[in-house]
Amino acid sequence: MLGQIRSHQLENVLLAVVRYFGGTLLGASGLGTAYKSAALDAIQHGEIITLSRNVYFKLTYSYPMEKYLVSWITKWMVWLWKKHMLNKLVL
Structure with a gap:
């Protein structure tokens, strides 16, 4: 997932992937591949929202x-x- 975030040059981002166990053990490489493809799908099809922090003061x-x-x-x-x-x- 971190590789996908870096390759798309995203910063200060939240990327959540939820996997429901369906009874099949994927192993370490299988889980890595599953999370990588899910992260890529989320980045490609999700909406990127830019937020900004505002500070108000009187001078x-x-x-x-x-x-x-x-x-x-x-x-x-x-x-x-x-x-x-x-x-x-x-x-």
Whole structure:
């Protein structure tokens, strides 16, 4: 299963394969082959969902700091929800 994950260049992934025992002993190589083919089938026919973690915070700062924060926001690809321009800026 790990080989299939690596060959498809997936990272931070959960791949679950459930095998019900049907009375036939497959042995170590048979189990490996069964799990490998099940993993490949799951990757090829399953839906890959990309999740992202969001952190929300409020930042209040003075105008002279804006050039530094704009640089930081660009570097870290921060998504701005709101920006208020008062005596002080609020993100």
